[in-house]
Amino acid sequence: MTLAAVREQGEQPPERAGRIETAPLPLAERETAPDYPLEALGSVLGEAAERLAYHVQTPRGMAGQSVLAAAALAVQGLADVARGPHGSGPVSLFFLTVAGSGERKSSLDRLALAPIREMETEKRQHHPEELAAHKAAREAWEMRRDSLVSAAKPKGKQPMSESEATYLQETLAAIDAEEPQPPPTPSVTFSEPTAEGIYRHLQHNHPSAGLFSDEGVGFFGGHGMSEEGRGRTVAMVSKLWDGDPITRTRGAAGDSGVLAGRRLSAHLMLQPVVAAKVLGDPLLQGQGFLARFLIVQEPSLVGQRLLKGRDPSQGPHHDPAIARYWSRLSELVRAPLKVDESGAITPRPVQIGAEAYTAWARLHDAIEVESSEEGRFRDVRPFASKAAENAARIATVLALVEGEAAPTVDHIERAGRLVAYYLESMAIRTAEARQDTEELRARELLEWIKGHGGVLHAQDFKRLPSEYRSAKKARPLLAFLVDTGHLQIDGSSPRGLPASWRLAGEV
Template identity: 40%
Template sequence: MNRRGQRSTWQQGYPVEALGDLLGPAVERLAEVIGVPCAMAAQSVLASAALVSQGHANVQLDGRTYPLSLYLLTVASSGDRKSAVDHLALKAAREWERQQWTLYEEKLKAYRAATSIMAKPKTSKTISGAEGGELSEPVPPRLIIAEPTIEALVKSLCHGLPSMGLFNDEGGQFLGSSTMSKENLLKAITTLSMLWDGSPIDRARSMAGESLRAYDRRLSLHLMLQPYLANQLFKDPVINGQGILGRCLISWPERLAGQRLYKAIDLTRDANVQRYQQRITALLQKPWSLHKDGSLNPPTLELTPRARRAWIDIHDTIECQSGEFGELAGVQPVAGKAAANVLRIAGVLAMVEEASALDEAHIQRASTLMDYYLAEIQRLTEQEPVNSRREEADRLLRWANSNTTGWP
């Protein structure tokens, strides 16, 4: 960690170079051409990379398993081009998902036709014998889900793809849904925390067929939030008490409105963006290693001896500065998960770069990225009174805009 002892309230720039030679240039081009802060582009690109990496590997250290799933929160106002950058960052994933849905519909049609024939007494024996056993219904290939109920999310992970992303460039749709209502909030938060941890899904219900148990599922999350929603989220006692925000990589970049001159560039033809999209597609097309029950059986990414020593130094530095009078005392929930997030980020970088192990450079680059997120949460914590006043001003403006009928 290279930022200890330099606590300040000014905003630290996003360390794009730490993303590497593939993700970094793509982030820079997206930010430059679309007109968004590098931090916003990096959030979308890193989330996409985690989504396609999490099913292919775990990091293992001293018998402990660390999934590659990442949870990211990005705060930006309306008009800051959240949707534009997220659309391009997820373009390859969306295209893959669309292709898979087309194949799924064809398989489902064939499955229904076959089961219809098998239901007829005269042909059931012939068909089952020809097929070599019972037909299995094809799995819906829902890779990205935007505003699910928590039960729908769990069912999708159990009965659909074992690796998914909860991504929404208008995160208020998810936070404002029944999932995050007062009645369901605690269940939703604990479930999301459990999925980040990589714990088994266990749902015991009295209704027949409603109980669920599934192992080795993976979920990455990226919600892009309006400032007033972010402030409500950060201040919610249930959300803070359950520690979900400590698992998240949070960025609230400065606005660029007034500086974004049009650039006549087609990013789909940009070499750096194309390289990024091609690698995302390659990871999507790579088959997962699965157990017989359909759960993920990802191979292990080991740390080299130098990487292991570097990570232990990072872990111990963070821990020492998380005490009552330490540099990170005010952000203990985030600091407590920071070393684990370093391993997760390093694992994602390694998968994108086709590495077979985590080397020291992966750990140091992931540490540099984690430095940014620690600095960001410190800045936001220190500026909470300012954020509250900003929230009140935003609320007043929304009220004025909705009550302009009859005004001169």
């Protein structure tokens, strides 16, 4: 690459004819990602997320994801949302948080889900007693059934009459309808399910469940996402987001079935290397699975999480905002669900009506316009296509957490700010992925040199950020910066290799 280009004589003013342009060629720039709008989560969720981020010392967006995901899990069995004439569906939400090792994902998740974990612990304490009672009830039921069958058998060689057979059939049908069912497992959430495991959980346990994991690689790398099972798992999880019935087809009698009225929310935390593979997976992209997720990836706080000036006696369990969040979440997750005889949830329908609908329609149309060929969200259309529906779901979750019967204009507008954040962040990440990665890395190296005296010596490569410390990584980027006019070689080694560099134009 040349350092400058000579303009054609006829393209320059007379006074500049023949002059060589020596200005450095521009490098690709990273767009500044927006800040997560915690205030849009409201007084209950937003204040709790802010305080959790402070106490755990995690990025604010991670905390926002965690509390909103927990709230969706708590309310999804209580209400469905109707978007005027444009359909109705669950308020379930799917989240994906990308954060590196040591970012305290587990600590944050544990606190955000504390009321749900507490309820699960209480259920576990009573589970052995329930299992024992079920075992006794089933043994009594089996003895009763066997005794009726034995009593109905004809004496001697007399065949059973038609009326006797009919009576036995009706009696057994009545008894079979009374067969004791095992108590549900105490867990509301699971982390590494297969499609069959999800089906069984929603069939026999809690009809409103959560796919939650602070190590999401367990889900994406587990048996349920193996080559054999990933298609079934992705299809089932996607159907649950849509609110559609899920099916299971098996060869053995009684193993097939259809489940309606089940709900699932999800929050999966992934390390960046795993997230890159997941987000680039053609199957997950092609089936629209990833487009259902609201994704956060924020800059790391590692190196800034200092304890100086903090009161060691005041932690999250002493914080009024977190206590208020825990109290409300506990109230919601323990609220009884309306369940029919088949085990299906019948949530209360919530309408986005009147002025709130007008606000939602305005948001919908703005997203639609920005999804056009010239729009901001043209490269993230799969996510944009579900953004308005996600906004309706978020608005309903916010409303129910705050004690409202249905979303107001304020809830719609706040949900719109959150969805705008998710779409804008995704658009920036997608644009960066299409840029020249090496050019972006060269810019980052240049900024480091500028911030450290404007000079770099080869023996100081070990002082560079970790991704540039080896000569094999640093030298190609430095050569690129010399070729583009940003650096000049300031000295060479006895072997003739560049040994020091300084900012171009500086002596």
